[in-house]
Amino acid sequence: VAPTQTAQIRYLTGLMAQRLDVAPLVAQSKWNTGAAINDPVREQAILADVQKQALAIGLDPRFAAAFFQAQFDAGKLIQSQLHQKWQLQKQAPFSPAPDLAKDVRPILDSLTPQLLIAIKEVQANLCQPETKRQLQQAGALSRFDPEVRDAAVSILKCP
Numbered sequence: 611v612a613p614t615q616t617a618q619i620r621y622l623t624g625l626m627a628q629r630l631d632v633a634p635l636v637a638q639s640k641w642n643t644g645a646a647i648n649d650p651v652r653e654q655a656i657l658a659d660v661q662k663q664a665l666a667i668g669l670d671p672r673f674a675a676a677f678f679q680a681q682f683d684a685g686k687l688i689q690s691q692l693h694q695k696w697q698l699q700k701q702a703p704f705s706p707a708p709d710l711a712k713d714v715r716p717i718l719d720s721l722t723p724q725l726l727i728a729i730k731e732v733q734a735n736l737c738q739p740e741t742k743r744q745l746q747q748a749g750a751l752s753r754f755d756p757e758v759r760d761a762a763v764s765i766l767k768c769p
């Protein structure tokens with residue numbers, strides 16, 4: 611396996627992990643405000659932006675959108691698991707709680723252009739036999755549970 615390919619997969623999965631790490635903050639702020647975990651309006655706004663940015667860097671906008679939808683789904687799984695746990699524990703509101711609009715969404719948005727560059731690099735290698743294994747065994751994603759990992763990674767496959 612070319613070292614550059616390994617480095618590209620590490621870069622991508624590192625960014626995916628950074629994005630998933632934001633999900634507990636989203637879950638906390640939504641726990642406090644009672645806002646729904648699923649926010650289709652926000653998702654559509656991100657996807658519109660993602661498609662525009664993808665076009666600008668010569669990446670297939672449909673692939674970019676499908677990738678981000680998978681990352682939303684993985685993040686929402688983390689949020690649902692946490693809300694379920696907090697319900698059982700009768701968790702009190704978090705204090706201090708992160709503000710979704712001011713503190714949390716800017717982190718997600720700042721990762722978007724980096725993720726787009728990273729998936730553009732990896733997309734070219736999706737049909738190489740080692741890529742699948744490297745994606746599934748990526749160290750950066752190993753701390754998420756298999757369901758979450760699968761939701762995030764399975765979109766990255768040979769077409």
Ligand SMILES: C=C(O[C@@H]1C=C(C(=O)O)C=C[C@H]1O)C(=O)O
Nearest residue numbers: 636647648649652653681682685
């Ligand atoms: C992260 C949020 O929650 C959900 C997950 C999203 C994401 O991963 O970007 C976007 C919208 C929501 O469905 C949010 O509302 O900002």
